[in-house]
Amino acid sequence: MAAALQTLGGGIGITLHWIAFTPTIEQQATEEQKKKWLKLAQDVAIVGAYAQTEMGHGTFVRGLETTATYDPSTQEFVINSPTLTSTKWWPGGLGKTANHATVMAQLYTRGKCYGPHNFMVQIRSLENHQPCPGVTLGDIGPKMESNGNDNGFARFDHVRIPRENMLMKFARVEADGTYVQPPSSKLAYSNMVYLRGTFVMSAAQALASATTIAVRYSCVRRQSEMKPGEPEPQILEYQTQQYKLFPQLAAAYAFWFASWFMTQQHGSITGSMEKGDMSGLAELHALSAGLKSYTTAVTARGIDVCRMACGGHGYSHASGLPALFGGAAALCTAEGENTVMMLQTARYLVKCFAQSQAGKRLTGTVAYLSAVQPSPVAGNRNMSDLGTLVAAFQHRAARMVRHAAMQMQGEMQKGKAREDAWNSCSVLLIKAAEAHVHSFVVRNFAETVQTVEVDESVRAVLTSLCQLYSLYGITEHAGDFLKDGYLTGRDIDAASSHLSAMLARVRPDAVALVDAFDLHDKILRSVLGRYDGRVYEHLYEWAKKSPLNKSEVHESYYKYLQPFLKSNRAKL
Numbered sequence: 001m002a003a004a005l006q007t008l009g010g011g012i013g014i015t016l017h018w019i020a021f022t023p024t025i026e027q028q029a030t031e032e033q034k035k036k037w038l039k040l041a042q043d044v045a046i047v048g049a050y051a052q053t054e055m056g057h058g059t060f061v062r063g064l065e066t067t068a069t070y071d072p073s074t075q076e077f078v079i080n081s082p083t084l085t086s087t088k089w090w091p092g093g094l095g096k097t098a099n100h101a102t103v104m105a106q107l108y109t110r111g112k113c114y115g116p117h118n119f120m121v122q123i124r125s126l127e128n129h130q131p132c133p134g135v136t137l138g139d140i141g142p143k144m145e146s147n148g149n150d151n152g153f154a155r156f157d158h159v160r161i162p163r164e165n166m167l168m169k170f171a172r173v174e175a176d177g178t179y180v181q182p183p184s185s186k187l188a189y190s191n192m193v194y195l196r197g198t199f200v201m202s203a204a205q206a207l208a209s210a211t212t213i214a215v216r217y218s219c220v221r222r223q224s225e226m227k228p229g230e231p232e233p234q235i236l237e238y239q240t241q242q243y244k245l246f247p248q249l250a251a252a253y254a255f256w257f258a259s260w261f262m263t264q265q266h267g268s269i270t271g272s273m274e275k276g277d278m279s280g281l282a283e284l285h286a287l288s289a290g291l292k293s294y295t296t297a298v299t300a301r302g303i304d305v306c307r308m309a310c311g312g313h314g315y316s317h318a319s320g321l322p323a324l325f326g327g328a329a330a331l332c333t334a335e336g337e338n339t340v341m342m343l344q345t346a347r348y349l350v351k352c353f354a355q356s357q358a359g360k361r362l363t364g365t366v367a368y369l370s371a372v373q374p375s376p377v378a379g380n381r382n383m384s385d386l387g388t389l390v391a392a393f394q395h396r397a398a399r400m401v402r403h404a405a406m407q408m409q410g411e412m413q414k415g416k417a418r419e420d421a422w423n424s425c426s427v428l429l430i431k432a433a434e435a436h437v438h439s440f441v442v443r444n445f446a447e448t449v450q451t452v453e454v455d456e457s458v459r460a461v462l463t464s465l466c467q468l469y470s471l472y473g474i475t476e477h478a479g480d481f482l483k484d485g486y487l488t489g490r491d492i493d494a495a496s497s498h499l500s501a502m503l504a505r506v507r508p509d510a511v512a513l514v515d516a517f518d519l520h521d522k523i524l525r526s527v528l529g530r531y532d533g534r535v536y537e538h539l540y541e542w543a544k545k546s547p548l549n550k551s552e553v554h555e556s557y558y559k560y561l562q563p564f565l566k567s568n569r570a571k572l
């Protein structure tokens with residue numbers, strides 16, 4: 001049943017029950033509270049939404065307006081939407097599906113505000129699914145994609161909930177209204193860190209889906225003449241088609257491996273946090289925010305490249321690519337808008353750079369910032385060597401982080417306030433953070449292909465894919481590598497020719513590489529990407545099922561076209 005609900009479309013949105021509501025109980029509820037709600041959620045005996053974003057605030061969580069005011073006389077919290085802009089807006093499943101929600105609200109007790117905290121609120125009757133007293137619910141209307149999901153709105157008119165409905169694993173309010181501080185105020189945000197981490201795998205899956213569709217179709221589709229008089233070639237024989245698709249295919253593998261690292265990091269750091277060691281939280285936040293931002297942005301662009309590479313049929317919903325693009329586009333905004341998330345990573349990098357300047361030895365994903373020499377040693381580099389490529393990306397990132405941080409220091413030395421200096425350098429900061437995440441993805445890709453337990457012939461293919469991904473990144477951002485002479489023009493030319501060689505080397509394994517994602521036709525939902533390659537027959541069958549083909553002459557002819565034609569003919 002639960003699995004069936006997961007796939008239900010048509011106004012039933014249960015995705016967020018699984019990826020946000022239930023994990024929030026797991027991560028933010030006490031053991032007592034888990035006994036009350038966790039099994040109900042896991043067995044889908046209740047259906048929940050994660051209600052944080054409001055009409056007026058999504059990014060700035062500290063600016064949320066919904067209030068939860070503690071009433072010690074009844075030991076209840078009063079949940080209220082004081083303004084129109086405080087209306088909860090966007091949460092998946094909130095409109096028509098969920099009967100519970102974890103509501104993020106500003107906590108007030110004894111007249112003082114303690115900032116955003118999570119509260120469990122029943123929003124619909126378990127008997128007849130009608131909204132509970134004081135709760136107004138609805139769907140926010142059609143969206144770019146995912147219209148099977150009822151992203152909804154909710155308003156609360158002084159809705160009373162028991163004190164025990166505050167998720168109190170970290171912070172709590174005692175019966176007399178005393179607020180007990182959490183180890184870190186950011187622990188209330190821990191589920192967002194978790195969800196951002198899962199978006200890295202969603203991005204990898206989405207890009208894997210798109211490249212599977214486009215590569216398979218590019219082997220079915222024959223078009224034009226490569227040589228006069230010869231049969232039309234598979235469009236995948238064109239180097240331009242390989243240049244479009246293979247870097248996206250390589251990125252899908254890169255992001256898949258990055259999501260493995262993200263999952264492992266999340267597990268290990270949250271494990272330490274359970275024992276009271278918060279030292280890894282900052283790195284976890286910076287990594288999850290940066291990887292989510294970088295992988296979802298590259299994925300959305302990459303899916304559209306795959307769509308365009310499939311010509312007109314790529315633009316049809318039969319391809320599955322428009323829906324994938326719409327979904328991936330959502331990942332760029334949801335769970336922390338990409339710009340804001342990359343700025344969070346930049347904030348961490350500037351902090352680490354300052355620590356490194358003060359002599360601290362950096363560790364983890366920023367360790368390279370301490371190690372990289374500012375003065376580059378130019379020379380003929382072996383641009384097919386993975387170690388050389390990784391070092392180039394780390395040098396680029398270190399240079400850009402140093403440049404952005406020094407620019408900011410310069411602005412402050414001119415008398416600017418830190419916040420103004422930050423804002424006037426934020427484009428540089430974003431580019432530096434992107435370079436940092438890019439270097440992490442390349443390094444992780446290289447380390448994974450060198451250590452993953454596979455047959456040596458498979459390792460050789462993965463190594464070519466990693467070289468292709470890295471060389472593509474260098475040629476696409478050549479200026480960053482040339483700027484301080486770390487790479488020379490000859491190096492960039494060498495990178496370009498190696499990239500061409502990699503395109504040709506990956507070509508024979510391209511179909512095997514997408515088949516390895518093992519995405520069933522039922523998941524791909526694409527006529528172009530069918531495993532059996534029978535595109536044309538199924539394209540025709542798909543079109544015949546179009547609602548417009550239910551009648552030979554559509555009713556619109558009689559309503560509009562016929563009278564219009566008649567009146568025009570009458571004027572002749």
Ligand SMILES: CC/C=C\C/C=C\C/C=C\C/C=C\C/C=C\C/C=C\CC/C=C/C(=O)SCCNC(=O)CCNC(=O)[C@H](O)C(C)(C)COP(=O)(O)OP(=O)(O)OC[C@H]1O[C@@H](n2cnc3c(N)ncnc32)[C@H](O)[C@@H]1OP(=O)(O)O
Pocket residue numbers: 015016020050052053058059060061062092146186189190192193202203205206209281282285324326327328330331333334335336337340344347348351519523
């Ligand atoms: C095989 C299948 C094939 C394909 C299928 C796959 C994919 C298909 C394609 C797509 C998928 C399909 C459809 C897509 C549809 C929908 C997507 C699915 C689900 C959507 C779910 C979405 C849910 C949500 O959006 S929930 C709401 C999310 N909201 C946010 O994320 C809000 C973002 N804002 C914030 O987090 C914060 O406001 C902030 C920006 C971080 C600022 O916080 P704050 O102002 O408090 O902090 P400061 O910036 O001042 O920094 C202070 C200090 O705190 C540290 N900090 C901040 N946050 C954290 C944190 N989370 N953890 C730890 N530390 C944190 C920060 O670093 C500072 O530290 P220092 O002072 O030391 O520097």
Ligand SMILES: Cc1cc2nc3c(=O)[nH]c(=O)nc-3n(C[C@H](O)[C@H](O)[C@H](O)COP(=O)(O)OP(=O)(O)OC[C@H]3O[C@@H](n4cnc5c(N)ncnc54)[C@H](O)[C@@H]3O)c2cc1C
Pocket residue numbers: 016020050051052053056057058059060089090091092146151330333334335336337338339340343
């Ligand atoms: C498909 C989908 C599903 C969603 N599901 C949920 C859900 O289940 N639960 C939930 O609570 N929310 C959900 N959301 C809401 C989502 O979390 C917010 O849309 C997101 O956090 C962005 O906030 P916003 O929409 O208010 O945009 P804003 O924060 O207003 O951002 C608008 C623009 O302003 C820029 N900006 C904002 N702040 C800064 C800054 N400090 N520096 C630089 N630029 C800045 C942003 O970069 C962005 O370009 C969903 C959204 C979508 C699209």
